[in-house]
Amino acid sequence: MQRKNKQKKILLLALILVPLLVVAARAEDRRVLQCRVLARDFMTELKGELQAALRGGRLVPALSVCSKVAPELAERYSLLPGVEVGRTSERCRNPENRPDSWEKEGLALFQKRRQQGETLAGMEYWQEVDDDEAGEKVFRYLRAIPVGSLCLRCHGENIDGNLAKALSQLYPEDEAVGYRLGELRGALTIRLSP
Numbered sequence: 001m002q003r004k005n006k007q008k009k010i011l012l013l014a015l016i017l018v019p020l021l022v023v024a025a026r027a028e029d030r031r032v033l034q035c036r037v038l039a040r041d042f043m044t045e046l047k048g049e050l051q052a053a054l055r056g057g058r059l060v061p062a063l064s065v066c067s068k069v070a071p072e073l074a075e076r077y078s079l080l081p082g083v084e085v086g087r088t089s090e091r092c093r094n095p096e097n098r099p100d101s102w103e104k105e106g107l108a109l110f111q112k113r114r115q116q117g118e119t120l121a122g123m124e125y126w127q128e129v130d131d132d133e134a135g136e137k138v139f140r141y142l143r144a145i146p147v148g149s150l151c152l153r154c155h156g157e158n159i160d161g162n163l164a165k166a167l168s169q170l171y172p173e174d175e176a177v178g179y180r181l182g183e184l185r186g187a188l189t190i191r192l193s194p
């Protein structure tokens with residue numbers, strides 16, 4: 001009799017818990033999907049602007065396009081309610097993009113996964129974390145940004161003299177040089193608040 005009661009209790013508990021877990025998993029899936037769409041759109045737009053600017057062949061004007069366009073795009077995407085989009089890196093050109101502790105952890109994890117043989121393209125990391133300031137749970141998402149050939153002109157080892165001069169004027173604390181093809185340049189970072 002007691003055993004039957006126990007079984008009933010377990011069954012009841014399962015009936016309550018399983019749908020709750022399914023709902024929680026779906027909510028996470030939805031947020032991951034939302035981040036993927038945001039990340040894809042953001043990177044496509046940015047790359048389009050960058051390619052168009054570089055097509056002109058003049059690097060210094062391309063640089064000013066680049067230094068304005070990325071922050072503007074990030075601002076525009078962050079107008080969506082509850083969404084914040086940006087770029088970050090272990091070695092930043094713009095100090096405003098420096099990673100916070102959660103982002104640092106994610107970037108280090110990307111480096112580790114790359115060393116273990118995983119490809120950077122499409123590499124992601126996400127987590128629901130407590131936001132100390134707002135006192136609520138937020139969903140955070142990182143997507144790796146690898147160095148492509150297009151990037152080397154401004155982030156590579158041999159940067160054109162005039163460009164290097166313009167860069168050091170605009171970004172006196174620039175750490176985002178000396179990269180090689182295929183390395184981890186940084187990550188797109190997204191934060192979703194409830």
Ligand code: HEC
Pocket residue numbers: 047050054059062063066067070071087088089091092093094095097145146147148150151152153154155176185186187
């Ligand atoms: C024309 C020069 C130029 C090219 C080409 C370029 N970048 Fe940048 N990059 C910049 C500038 C300028 C910034 C600083 C933007 C800012 O102020 O937020 C920057 C910043 C970044 C950041 C944000 C972190 C940081 O260092 O502040 C990432 C990530 C990044 N670039 C990745 C790339 C990738 C990937 C490519 C190739 C697809 C690329 N860049 C090509 C000039 C360039």
